[in-house]
Amino acid sequence: xxxxxxxxxxxxxxxxxxxxxxxxxxxxxxxxxxxxxxxxxxxxxxxxxxxxxxxxxxxxxxxxxxxxxxxxxxxxxxxxxxxxxxxxxxxxxxxxxxxxxxxxxxxxxxxxxxxxxxxxxxxxxxxxxxxxxxxxxxxxxxxxxxxxxxxxxxxxxxxxxxxxx
Numbered sequence: 001x002x003x004x005x006x007x008x009x010x011x012x013x014x015x016x017x018x019x020x021x022x023x024x025x026x027x028x029x030x031x032x033x034x035x036x037x038x039x040x041x042x043x044x045x046x047x048x049x050x051x052x053x054x055x056x057x058x059x060x061x062x063x064x065x066x067x068x069x070x071x072x073x074x075x076x077x078x079x080x081x082x083x084x085x086x087x088x089x090x091x092x093x094x095x096x097x098x099x100x101x102x103x104x105x106x107x108x109x110x111x112x113x114x115x116x117x118x119x120x121x122x123x124x125x126x127x128x129x130x131x132x133x134x135x136x137x138x139x140x141x142x143x144x145x146x147x148x149x150x151x152x153x154x155x156x157x158x159x160x161x162x163x164x165x
Contacts, residue, residue, distance in 0.1 A: 005073045007037070012072050015040050018064040020072070022049045025060070028143045030113045054149050097130045102161045104154065106142030134161075 012020045023041050026049060036042055051057065078085075103121070105112045112118065120126055129134050137157060142149045 005071060008035075008075075008076055009042065009072055011035075011038070015045065015047060018066050019045070019049070021067060022060055022063045025055055025063070025145060026050075026052060027110065029106045029110065030108050033109065044138070052149070054151070096128075098132060100132045100134055100161075101130050102135045102137065102157065103130075103133065104137045104139060104146060104157055106139050106144065106146045106149065108141065108143040109146070110144060112138070118156070 015023075051060070102127070105121075112121075121136055126136070139146055139150055139153065147154050
C-alpha cells in the first residue's frame with residue numbers, strides 16, 4: 001500500500017525541489033546517505049552547490065520540473081515498502097541470473113559502499129548468484145549516476161559487451 005506524503009516530503013519542500021535534486025545528483029560521498037531529521041542535508045541552505053561538468057543548470061531545471069509536478073513520494077515509497085518488496089520477492093531467494101552479465105558501478109556510488117557489498121561483488125558471492133558474470137567494472141571517480149557522469153565510457157562498455165552476441 002502506498003503512503004501519502006510524509007515528513008521527508010515536508011522537509012524536501014522546505015529545502016526546495018531544485019536544491020534537493022542538485023544534492024542528490026551531486027552526492028559523491030562513498031558511505032551511507034545521511035539525512036538527519038529536521039536538519040536537511042546538514043549544510044547551510046545557502047551553501048552553493050557546484051555542478052560537475054556532466055550536469056547543467058538546464059538538466060537540473062528539467063528534473064526539478066518533473067519533481068515539482070509529481071513530488072518525491074513515489075520514489076520515497078520504494079524505501080517505505082522495502083519489507084513488502086522483500087516478502088514479494090522471497091520465492092526467488094537463491095535463484096541465479098543465468099544470462100551473460102557485465103556489472104558496472106562507480107567507486108563513489110553510495111550503494112557500492114553498503115557494508116558487505118564490495119565483499120559480495122569481489123569475493124565470489126556475486127559470481128555464485130550470477131554464474132555468467134563476465135566482468136565487474138568499477139569506474140573511478142563516478143558515483144551513482146554513472147550513465148550521465150561517464151556517458152562515453154558507459155556507452156563503450158555496453159556497445160563492446162553487446163558486440164559479443
